[in-house]
Amino acid sequence: MTSPIVQQLASVAGALGYTEENGNKIVPKPENVIELLADLRSILFPGYFGPSRNGHGVVCMLEHLGVVYWRLAGQIHNTLHSTCSHTCDAKAVACPVMEKSCQLSMEYLGLLPSIQARLQKDVEAAYDGDPAATNLEEIILSYPGVYAITVHRLAHEFHRMGLTLIARIMSEYAHSTTGIDIHPGARIGNSFFIDHGTGVVIGETCVIGDNVKIYQGVTLGALSFPKDEKGNLLRGHRRHPTIEDDVTIYAGATILGGDTVIGKGSVIGGNVWITESLPPYSKVLNRPQIETRTGPHPTR
Secondary structure, three states: OOHHHHHHHHHHHHHOOOOOOOOOOOOOOHHHHHHHHHHHHHHHOOOOOHHHHHOOOHHHHHHHHHHHHHHHHHHHHHHHOOOOOOOOOOOOOOOHHHHHHHHHHHHHHOOHHHHHHHHHHHHHHHHHHOOOOOOHHHHHHHOHHHHHHHHHHHHHHHHHOOOHHHHHHHHHHHHHHHOOEEOOOOEEOOOOEEOOOOOOEEOOOOEEOOOOEEOOOOEEEOOOOOEOOOOOEOOOOOOOOEEOOOOEEOOOOEEEOOOOEEOOOOEEOOOOEEOOOEOOOOEEOOOOOOOOOOOOOOOO
């Protein structure tokens, strides 16, 4: 009775890349990547999240890093060895990809101090840029913009190492949690602050300098999507704008195009639409049209 249903499901699965041969292939599980993300966050902010809350001395940190090392190596293996079956070591032969995964895991953990230092500047930028903030703890524990940039700093390094699937799972989890959509390929400088944050979109090839502040609803997107002679999208081309140092972009602004450069120190007002470059220290405002009357307003 279910045979036609099975055939239909198998047909669709085949279009998605499933075959009998790769039916047991290994892929990173989103829930495991999210758990890994929580582990990495607890290392970056010791005492605030995860196991480090109950102890963040050197011994505790070393123990936690050891656990994270193996979890990370496992997720890297699953990403690199997506065609590997669960019986790859059935003959007691170690998976050849695991050694490479362990090397990449150690390389990634070696990046954590520099990521932590950059996040310290991001937290300080949030405190300096928001008069409503009362202390750094409030920012670390509750600000969605700080969470989004934390995930991005972590995901960007995975993306840079070619582990794009781990990076995308992390960034899309942050997107679903905060409403802030930052592609892990975007290059973001120091002391970056997203105030409020909901609805922010930062595209894959966007380049953002130091000391940039943006508000909710800002889009740094593509003006168009170039295609080849067959109509297929060309990937890897520069599509998103460059935002130079010390720029402030207010709520609802849209800046599009890979050739668009917003010069250093510029201020972009709310709800403006920009598709051309601006020189340094520009100010762009979208002033409402206000009608002045000398008499009373008409009644409805």
